[in-house]
Amino acid sequence: MQYKDYYKILGVPRTASVDEIKRAYRKLARKYHPDVSKEPNTEARFKEINEAYEVLKDPKKRATYDALGSNWRAGEEFRPPPGGFWRDFEFKVDGSPGDYSDFFASIFGRAFRGEGLRPERGQDQTIKLVIDLEDAYRGATRQIRVDQPEDNGPGHTHPKTLNVRIPAGVTAGSRIRLAGQGAPGRNGGPAGDLYLEIEIKPHPLYTLEGRDLHLRLPVTPWEAALGATVKAPTLDGPVNLKIPAGSQSGRKLRLKGRGLPGSPPGDTIVQIEIHTPPATSETARELYQRMAETLSFDPRAHLGV
Known part of the structure; x- marks a missing residue:
């Protein structure tokens, strides 16, 4: 029986990485696939490529193969130990036992000749x-x-x-x-x-935390100051939401059970954001000026400046 140089078959050095081995295999598999290749001895070459890749892609099998010694050369007669290296060791393999050579079976044991194989569950x-x-x-x-x-x-x-x-x-x-x-x-x-x-996926309106939905809701200064009932969106359609008088930006209101379904269901948490109208008209500017002169309000008083 002759030694098979799997590295030579794939055209990679003995120091090749797993990625290099994989790239070499894919290139050769495309070239010699029986369905597309017009090369001579395509089927035999394709099986040989698969056999080499089966060993070299797996660290355990590669280590066992490399244990044959660096002095082996392609074409040199190979005499395995009686029964093979790991006679009763069973591997998970891709490909039927009949796709492998006697050299392969001699190294890795009778499991690859189809003897005594146990049913194996597929991977998740x-x-x-x-x-x-x-x-x-x-x-x-x-x-x-x-x-x-x-x-x-x-x-x-x-x-x-x-x-x-x-x-x-x-x-x-x-x-x-x-x-x-x-x-x-x-x-x-x-x-x-x-x-x-x-x-x-991220949503344009809601931020998801567990089963809770978070929504930023713009309101006007008078709705926040005087209180109001406004429309607020939910995933089940708009609802009427009561804004308490005297609300400030950042205040959170909870819509119980309006989040994702579950046991218990999540909530939709609405955070108020006060948006002021732009002073782009004479009327708006006059109104803001009257407020500045009439209301004694300093939002920075607590800063001591």
């Missing part, structure tokens, strides 16, 4: 799902596309479209579990799960 996957605040409030159904790993070779994926129900009241950072929609299992094992990690 997590992806971000960005939604609007309105979707978090009312709930929604969204169609998403995920790239699901396959078990017929490293780097192989296929797109999958899923219809996802987003429950009302979902918060930023929470996860939705889709059972059995993760990576496929090995040797008849069940598929893993797919987790959708929720991210909520």
Whole structure:
């Protein structure tokens, strides 16, 4: 049996990083893929490339391979220890056992020849799902596309479209579990799960904190001074909000239960901002002048200046 120089197969030095190995593999896989390549012996070359990448991308397998010694050369006869290096050690691999050479099986044991393999559950996957605040409030159904790993070779994926129900009241950072929609299992094992990690887009009106919504509400000086009932927006439509007389900028009013649904639901917290009319007309300037002469009001008196 001949020694296989996996580094030479991928065209990388023995000191190559994982990223360099990955780039080399992708370049060669595109070149020799049986569906597109017109090179001679494409199928055999493609399997050889996959086998080399399977070992060199994995730190444990690479270390075992490198343990053969730096004095091995491509074409030199290889005599493995009886039973292989790790005869009974079972790895998770991409690709069927039949895609690997006798050299590979001799190093890594009978697990790669398909003997005594146990069913293995597929890996869980997590992806971000960005939604609007309105979707978090009312709930929604969204169609998403995920790239699901396959078990017929490293780097192989296929797109999958899923219809996802987003429950009302979902918060930023929470996860939705889709059972059995993760990576496929090995040797008849069940598929893993797919987790959708929720991210909520910034909103032009509201700031979200947990389940509470924060809203800045502009009011006029007379509405703040005399008190008034004004329209305030909520995610469920406008409501009448009573502004207490004598309110100052920064005062917070709470709309109970008007935040994201839940147990308990959140609130909408309205912070008052007093906006003064511009003195752009003669009437406005005269009114401000009368106020300055009539009202003995100094907002900086507490500063001692």
